[in-house]
Amino acid sequence: MSQVRTVAVAGALALTAGLALAGCSAGSASGSGSRAELEVEGAYVPQPVTDEVASGYLVVRNSGSAGDRLTSVTSDFSDxxxxxxxxxxxxxxxxxxxxxxxxxxxxERGGSHLMFMKLRHKPEKGEKVSLELHFARSEPIKLEVPVEATNYAPRK
Known part of the structure; x- marks a missing residue:
């Protein structure tokens, strides 16, 4: 009698575990196909006019099937x-x-942009500055961004 009960309990546990795993893997499979695919282009920092403030511009392209959010930016020339x-x-x-x-x-200029405050040093045209973009879901993206002329306007 106890052997029958043990087999029934073991069978129920196996069935429950199997259903739980099937549910998890189905959720993971649908979740893994839905993600952001991010790349950055056209990044630049115009040479700042003062020693205190600079701006930054770039485009983040998302070719993925899910959205993401840019949540912060860190840099080697501004805390x-x-x-x-x-x-x-x-x-x-x-x-x-x-x-x-x-x-x-x-x-872009005249729209959404980055601001670098309390500069550690004033970057000059021709230099490169390091940026790291942080996202809500995607891995950070590290960039070496050129410093362009103060009046630089990229072609669209």
Whole structure:
């Protein structure tokens, strides 16, 4: 009698474990196909006019099937990097930028951009500065970004 009960309990446990694993793997499979595929292009920092503040611009392209968010940026030439959105004539600091699935995040003059405050040194045209972009879901992206002329305007 106890042998029958043991087999029944073992069978129930095996069935429960199998269903649980099937549920987990089904969720993982659908989750793994849905992710951001990020790459950065066109990054530059115009040579700052002062020793205290600089700006930064770039495009994050997402060819993936899920969105992500740029949550912070770190740099070798500033401990204080903030993200700003400009609407009309108003510039506001934001905590993150959305990067839509299959879309782009464009940080450009007159629009959303990065601000580097309390510069460790004033970078000169021709130099490169290191940036690391941090995202909500994706791995960080490290960049060596050229410092361009103060009035540099990339071609679109």
């Amino acid at each position: 204080d990097v903030t993200m700003h959105r400009t609407v009309g004539t108003t510039m506001r600091e934001v905590n993150s930028f959305e990067i839509p699935a299959g879309g782009d995040l464009e940080l």
